[in-house]
Amino acid sequence: MTTNRIDLLGDVDEQGRDATYEPTSPWWLSGTPLEAEHHRLMRRRPVSIPWSATTAGALTDAARARLAGTWMRRSEAEYLAITTFSVLAIDLVAANAPADVISLCLRAGIDExxxxxxxxxxxxxxxxxxxxPPPGMSSLPDDPSRPKLHQALANTMLVSCVSETYATTVLSATRDLTTDPTAQAVLTSIYSDEVMHARLGWSYLRHAIEIGGAGVIEAAAQMLPIALRGVANVVERERPVGEVTDAVRAHGLMTPAEERVIYSSCVREVLVPGFEALGIPVGTSVADYGDVWAHAS
Ligand SMILES: [Fe+2]
Ligand SMILES: [Fe+2]
Structure with missing residues (x-):
């Protein structure tokens, strides 16, 4: 008996590949026909990274170890961010968010x-x-008793408005001192995506206020200190051991003290004015992350 069967698990298909696309970490792929579709998704924003231009070979062992530690931490954060946007997408669907907000949220997960x-x-x-990176997923605050709109906007504030907006400010400052061409291109590519990830949150917040009124403003005001603290915890985290020398800095790394100052000015100059423009009370946010906090380390 002959059957017309679909080849569900064939060899890796050459279709969907092109000569200009080089898989970034080919050893992390499945070795199945999914690879070609994955390449299509990853090519969505064509950025060519000059991998072979890396100047890592000129570094000391200590500098390389310090950089390996930091880029590994970054890979862990990016890996967790995939799940962050997956969970946020669930909240947004539950709250009947507009289609463009949902699709951009799901796409943000692919960017991660x-x-x-x-x-x-x-x-x-x-x-x-x-x-x-180790397996894991990020956990976002979940309060089933609150209205779905409030749940969605609270997590949008944490994930997108505060976290991704801070990511853009720290990435742009780090990129400015990076001279290694490979690190520079990687930071630039990530930065350009994070700008859209931040815009997603600010846009949804404005939309939520338009449809939800005073209740939304109140929920946002309650979430603000929690969201600011959540990102401050990341900024305050211990770093991999090793000195941040000028050579290390040239490959995309800042000191924890510098990052504190950047977060402090991000709160004062970007986040607080943004929330105030939407009519959200900001309480003691500026003072909480003012000079005392910025220079505490
Ligand atoms: Fe990211
Ligand atoms: Fe992101």
């Missing part, structure tokens, strides 16, 4: 896959080892 791939490859460049 690409960011994870790039950071994993950067870590490999410095360490010489093929290492994946």
């Amino acid at each position: 896959v690409r960011h994870a791939e790039m950071c994993i490859r950067m870590a490999e460049i410095y360490s010489g080892k093929r290492q994946l």
Whole structure:
């Protein structure tokens, strides 16, 4: 008996590949026909990273170890960010968010896959080892008793408005001192996506206020200190051991003290004015992350 069967699990298909696309971390792929579709998704924003231009070979072992540690941490954060946007998408669907907000949120998760791939490859460049971030997922605040709109906007504030907006400010400052061409291109590529990830949140927040009125403003005001603290916890986290020398800085790394100052000015100059423009009371936000906090380390 002959059957017309679909080849559900064939060899890796050459279709969908092209000569100009180089998989970022090919050893992290499945080895199945999905790879070609994955390439299509990852090519969506064509940025060519000059991988072979890396100047890592000129660094000392200590500098390479420090950089491998940081790029590995970054890969962990990007990997978790995939799940952050997946969970946020659930909240947005539950709240009947507009289609453009939902699709951009899901696409942001795909962007984070690409960011994870790039950071994993950067870590490999410095360490010489093929290492994946540990398995895991991010947990977002979940209060089933509150209105779905409030739940969605609270997590949007945390994930997108505060976290991604801070990411754009710290990435742009880090990029400014990075001279290694590979690190520079990777940071630039990630930065350009994070700008859209931040815009997604500010746009949804404005929309939520338009449809939800005073209740939304109140929910946003309650969430603000929690969201600011959530990102401050990341800024305050211990760093990989090793000195941040000028050589290390040239490959995309700042000191924790510098990052505190950037977060402080991001709160004062970007986040607080943004929330105020939407009519959200900001309480003691500026004072909480003022000079005392910025210079505490
Ligand atoms: Fe990212
Ligand atoms: Fe992002």
